[in-house]
Amino acid sequence: MELLIIILVIVVVIGGAGTTLLVRTRRRVPPPRHRAQGSGPATDTLQAPGAAQAQAPDTAEAEPEVRTLPPDVAAPPPAPPTPAVEKPPPLAGRLVRLRGRLARSQSALGGVLLSLLSSDRLDDETWDEIEETLITADMGVAPARQVVEDLRTEVKVAGTRDPAEVRALLREELLSQVGVDMDRSLHIARHGDRPAVILVVGVNGTGKTTTVAKLARALMGDGQSVLLGAADTFRAAAADQLQTWGDRVGAPVVRADREGADPASVAFDAVNEGIQRDVDVVIVDTAGRLHTKAGLMDELGKIKRVISRHATVDEVLLVLDATTGQNGLRQARVFAEVVDVTGVVLTKLDGTAKGGIVIAVQRELGVPVKLVGLGEGPDDLAPFEPEVFVDAIVGS
Ligand code: GDP
Numbered sequence: 001m002e003l004l005i006i007i008l009v010i011v012v013v014i015g016g017a018g019t020t021l022l023v024r025t026r027r028r029v030p031p032p033r034h035r036a037q038g039s040g041p042a043t044d045t046l047q048a049p050g051a052a053q054a055q056a057p058d059t060a061e062a063e064p065e066v067r068t069l070p071p072d073v074a075a076p077p078p079a080p081p082t083p084a085v086e087k088p089p090p091l092a093g094r095l096v097r098l099r100g101r102l103a104r105s106q107s108a109l110g111g112v113l114l115s116l117l118s119s120d121r122l123d124d125e126t127w128d129e130i131e132e133t134l135i136t137a138d139m140g141v142a143p144a145r146q147v148v149e150d151l152r153t154e155v156k157v158a159g160t161r162d163p164a165e166v167r168a169l170l171r172e173e174l175l176s177q178v179g180v181d182m183d184r185s186l187h188i189a190r191h192g193d194r195p196a197v198i199l200v201v202g203v204n205g206t207g208k209t210t211t212v213a214k215l216a217r218a219l220m221g222d223g224q225s226v227l228l229g230a231a232d233t234f235r236a237a238a239a240d241q242l243q244t245w246g247d248r249v250g251a252p253v254v255r256a257d258r259e260g261a262d263p264a265s266v267a268f269d270a271v272n273e274g275i276q277r278d279v280d281v282v283i284v285d286t287a288g289r290l291h292t293k294a295g296l297m298d299e300l301g302k303i304k305r306v307i308s309r310h311a312t313v314d315e316v317l318l319v320l321d322a323t324t325g326q327n328g329l330r331q332a333r334v335f336a337e338v339v340d341v342t343g344v345v346l347t348k349l350d351g352t353a354k355g356g357i358v359i360a361v362q363r364e365l366g367v368p369v370k371l372v373g374l375g376e377g378p379d380d381l382a383p384f385e386p387e388v389f390v391d392a393i394v395g396s
Contacts, residue, residue, distance in 0.1 A: 229270025
């Protein structure tokens with residue numbers, strides 16, 4: 001009997017110790033990750049403020065905190081805010097606002113011209129230098145000669161070297177070359193229940209797609225409703241770029257569902273959609289592959305024909321990169337031969353001192369520069385104003 005009691009006591013003691021051990025072991029099991037959906041960062045977004053210690057895996061104290069997370073922590077993360085539609089500044093007066101950028105790129109030209117013109121020895125050699133300076137600024141040989149000829153006469157008649165007077169003479173001469181009387185307005189009035197249509201053409205890389213987007217923004221800033229057609233179907237990136245801009249400004253974009261689709265059919269759909277949605281202006285971006293002249297003619301001709309079935313193409317804007325000089329002028333010539341260009345958009349004028357291209361391209365095509373690009377920003381597009389431009393060259 002005594003032996004039995006001793007055995008019982010031993011069993012009870014050993015059993016109690018084992019239970020204690022088991023309890024301790026359980027407590028040391030790290031708390032389970034409370035959200036199963038994966039990686040650290042995702043779990044982090046579900047943490048309540050101040051619950052940081054709950055992540056410490058092997059502390060017994062951590063466990064209760066994890067279990068007492070407030071119920072709202074389990075709610076899904078808030079949806080990302082929908083981007084607000086921006087309201088860009090209106091087009092009018094933009095060149096004055098961007099004047100600093102224009103002056104930065106163009107004033108070197110004016111500086112050289114003015115110092116030559118007001119030098120004491122205004123002989124043949126100096127006049128040659130003036131002509132060379134103008135040609136180097138991409139003005140073209142014939143206009144440069146004309147400027148020199150006119151200025152020679154005027155300086156002689158005025159008999160002056162006074163810097164202010166010389167500046168006034170140069171200003172007048174450049175203004176007459178740039179042309180103050182050309183109609184530079186965009187023809188974008190609706191036709192009854194039909195939207196106005198702008199076709200934007202030009203070689204890839206000139207800034208065509210960016211220009212379409214900037215123009216859409218500007219027109220919307222002016223209170224017009226705009227729809228974009230991504231008829232550059234050869235580069236998916238171009239349609240994506242346009243889509244992004246469209247989303248930002250709140251302009252719908254009609255695009256192909258696959259790369260390489262027929263650009264004319266996209267243009268057709270865009271105009272159709274523009275009519276359905278009753279928008280004011282449809283802007284169609286086109287592909288700028290200068291493969292062959294015949295190919296380009298076919299493509300742009302077809303786009304124009306197809307649009308004309310139910311709307312009027314009001315503007316054909318040719319986008320030219322102002323930094324490309326003679327090459328740009330060659331492109332301009334080809335495009336002007338295949339489609340009736342109604343206006344030129346000179347991009348990257350902020351990146352070149354060769355503002356003479358304005359005069360050269362107008363002379364080459366007989367159509368005005370209507371818009372200029374002065375940077376990569378969304379609002380760096382401005383209507384071209386001869387006075388502001390010339391003042392940026394000669395300093396005012
Ligand atoms: P696309 O191939 O003709 O459609 O050309 P993109 O619109 O893609 O533009 C080509 C590059 O030129 C991009 O990096 C633009 O940001 C840049 N760009 C366009 N316009 C201007 C401008 O007026 N000034 C400057 N500095 N860059 C520009």
